[in-house]
Amino acid sequence: MAARRAKGNYEFLVRSAVNQAHAHTTVLSIEPFETQGFSSTTYSVQLGDQTSIVVQVRPSDRPLLLSNLGTARSTFGSLVPSGSFLMSTDDGPNQQLLFYSMSRVPGRSFDAYMRFSDGNAADSMPSIARSLGTILAKAIIPEAEVAGLISSQGGEKAQGLNLLEDQLELAIQAQTDVKSFSDLKPLFASLLHSLRTDAELKHLPLTISNGDISPTNIIIQNDTVSGIVDWEYIDIRPLGYDTEAIFWLMCVLDPPTNSFSLRPNSQAIEQSFWSAFSTALPAHLRSQHTAIELALHIAFAIKACPAGHFNPLWAASLQEMSKYRIPLQYWAQAS
Numbered sequence: 001m002a003a004r005r006a007k008g009n010y011e012f013l014v015r016s017a018v019n020q021a022h023a024h025t026t027v028l029s030i031e032p033f034e035t036q037g038f039s040s041t042t043y044s045v046q047l048g049d050q051t052s053i054v055v056q057v058r059p060s061d062r063p064l065l066l067s068n069l070g071t072a073r074s075t076f077g078s079l080v081p082s083g084s085f086l087m088s089t090d091d092g093p094n095q096q097l098l099f100y101s102m103s104r105v106p107g108r109s110f111d112a113y114m115r116f117s118d119g120n121a122a123d124s125m126p127s128i129a130r131s132l133g134t135i136l137a138k139a140i141i142p143e144a145e146v147a148g149l150i151s152s153q154g155g156e157k158a159q160g161l162n163l164l165e166d167q168l169e170l171a172i173q174a175q176t177d178v179k180s181f182s183d184l185k186p187l188f189a190s191l192l193h194s195l196r197t198d199a200e201l202k203h204l205p206l207t208i209s210n211g212d213i214s215p216t217n218i219i220i221q222n223d224t225v226s227g228i229v230d231w232e233y234i235d236i237r238p239l240g241y242d243t244e245a246i247f248w249l250m251c252v253l254d255p256p257t258n259s260f261s262l263r264p265n266s267q268a269i270e271q272s273f274w275s276a277f278s279t280a281l282p283a284h285l286r287s288q289h290t291a292i293e294l295a296l297h298i299a300f301a302i303k304a305c306p307a308g309h310f311n312p313l314w315a316a317s318l319q320e321m322s323k324y325r326i327p328l329q330y331w332a333q334a335s
Helices: 011-021 066-079 110-116 121-137 143-152 160-173 185-197 241-250 266-280 283-304 312-321
Strands: 027-032 041-047 052-059 083-090 096-103 206-209 218-221 224-228 235-238 251-254 259-262
Touching: 011 027, 011 041, 011 052, 011 083, 011 096, 066 083, 066 143, 066 206, 066 224, 110 121, 110 218, 121 224, 121 241, 121 266, 160 185, 160 235, 160 283, 185 283, 206 241, 235 241, 235 283, 241 251, 241 266, 241 283, 259 312, 283 312
Parallel strands: none
Antiparallel strands: 027 041, 041 052, 052 096, 083 096, 206 235, 218 224, 251 259
């Protein structure tokens, strides 16, 4: 059965929910976000006390786990919004809607920033890359908290490497009539072998991820990353997995050809990202660039075939992505 979606005009219900939760003030405006998720509808709500909140409407079979926001905030702090449940309401005989309030992270999505900013947006990319690289290097879960977090997220299978192994096995078994996709099977198998045997990868620290560090979920303000949103899920991944964001930082999609090409200043973006990422790492981890690179390649592969279903856009670029190497001239040396 397909997942339900909360797609519609919910402005009246949002106003009612906010008025009940914020009786001390008034609602000045309610505006839908420029970029919306697949299953939810999200609004920016301006209140009379000069504060702004976010209200998200979700189907009942895809609730927002508020505990995930708390877990993410323990690592990322104010980069992740806080949240609370507002109300539920019926939407037809077999559908219920859930309303959540979240603090407003200042800025706009990277996607909207690039589409609606003036022509200088591309020039700010090295600055954005620098801030994101620093953030991702600091997402390490403290060793004392790893066991408790793994248990709260579903136990042993939630560990980064075990879950990635499952994903690669699904990619190897995926059925497709497209020869170019079938030709990727040896690459998936090679990465699975490395995942099972690479000693350095096994000893990388684990990090917290929402599983989709992407243009719609990164918030930008003043040419820097001001937030990370969409914490429907918490993923536990090896250090370096989320550095697959380097792909969309350096590249731009060409819709007519459904292919990616490098931005004109991709080298400056690349240098800013890896210099910031490696410098922000604890010194003893800076020698692990090979294992971090492997985690990055595994992320590329899983993006190309998530849950055993080929993503044509990513799959078409995977062979090229698999050749990517972290430039050591941009990598801070261990002290």
